Amino acid sequence: MSERSPRPPLAVGFVTVIALLVAMVAFGLSRMAQITASLEKVVNEYNVQGSLALEMRRNSRERSLLLHSMAITDDPFERDDLFLELRRLGGQFLEAREQLLAMDLSERERTLLDHQRDLSAVAGPLQYQVIDLLNDERFDEANRLLLQQAIPAQERALRVIDSFVALQQEHNREALEVTVAEFRQAHRWMLILGGLTVLLSAVVAAYVMRRVGRMMAALTTANLRLGGVNDELQRTRDLLEQRVAERTEALYRANEQLREEVEERRQAENRLERLANYDPITDLPNRTLFTEHLKLALAQGRRRQLRVGLLLADLDGFKQVNDTLGHDAGNQLLRAAGERLRQRLRDEDMAARIGDDEFTVILGELNATADAGVVAQKVVDAFAAPFHLNGHTRRVGVSIGIALYPDDSSDLDTLIRYAEDAMGEVKRMGRNHYRFHGPATAEVGN
DSSP states (O other): OOOOOSHHHHHHHHHHHHHHHHHHHHHHHHHHHHHHHHHHHIIIIIHHHHHHHHHHHHHHHHHHHHHHHHHHOOOHHHHHHHHHHHHHHHHHHHHHHHHHHTSOOOHHHHHHHHHHHHHHHHHHHHHHHHHHHHHTTOHHHHHHHIIIIIHHHHHHHHHHHHHHHHHHHHHHHHHHHHHHHHHHHHHHHHHHHHHHHHHHHHHHHHHHHHHHHHHHHHHHHHHHHOGGGHHHHHHHHHHHHHHHHHHHHHHHHHHHHHHHHHHHHHHHHHHHHHHHHBOTTTOSBOHHHHHHHHHHHHHHHHHHTOEEEEEEEEEETHHHHHHHHOHHHHHHHHHHHHHHHHHTSOTTOEEEEOSSSEEEEEEEEESSHHHHHHHHHHHHHHTSSOEEETTEEEOOEEEEEEEEETTTOSOHHHHHHHHHHHHHHHHHHTSSSEEESSGGGOOEEO
């Protein structure tokens, strides 16, 4: 009785293995394309919206500084120049806001922008009343109106913009978390398909070995009866061994490809995690990671009764470099500034980039209030040397505001706001130095 041919079962087994491999690769490529498209949408859409909101915030802050400058200058020609710059910034602010409104925004985002518009409608006339009083040389009335009504109204509008920026960052973080989850789900499916492929490969290999063993036994028995068929049997055996070797090699290559796919997805997850926590231009921690580290530093300072310092640094003249030399030179300046800042800190301190030209430094375990001023002066001195940007030499200073835990506040948001207030005071006093928050420690470094 003759043996049943092994070819149909073998063919079915190998075709199934190949089909699983093809399905696994197709699934991986399809999911990668979908996740990549989703990630590009997150990066492009939310980054554009965030940049426009930051531009509105920067313009509002610079308009407040210009009003201060108009109030303290005695030169009417300088006041006219400042007024023209104020109007130009106002036009840029409205243009950025119109671009935001033209985008696909959520109902909550549009509500914030409408609220900001209402607050700006209150702040704008107050600013122009200040300008009219200055033009009439009624300086005392202008200063009172500026400090008591115009600046607080502008700050309320600015806080709404900050809420919009925070909402954008929350959406960005949620979208990144969804993308990471999709990556992990695709990774699990790849592992499942890979496991099925390996299992089926083992079954096919076992079946092949069993069939080969049975065929070899049958051939040996036939050889004893038919001594003249040894050459044919040998050729059959060699052919079967060659096929087994070829299939084994094919399975080995498939398993290697599977391991490479798994490694690529692991590296993609690592890149996504770094993108969510680090600034792509300076490679410094971004606002999200900075906030987490500041919370940890305040909690540690509270447990160990230690002083924590927060430095908020803003580059003086970054916008001029960006406008005159281009964005490439601006990015080069940001990288060089981040490196100079990092070189002046201790190993336990942390620097971060949280805005367009804004950097922060967390100083842990300060022995005295003056230690924060020493670090700030080192940073100011580091910016004394010129920057070389694409064949051009530019000098860019830095204005630093300092707030201390627990001296100024134990609340994270209040501490950040105090550092911003101190930095704004440095801007108004001439820039390129530092200042502590609060009347008790309002020291200024040259």
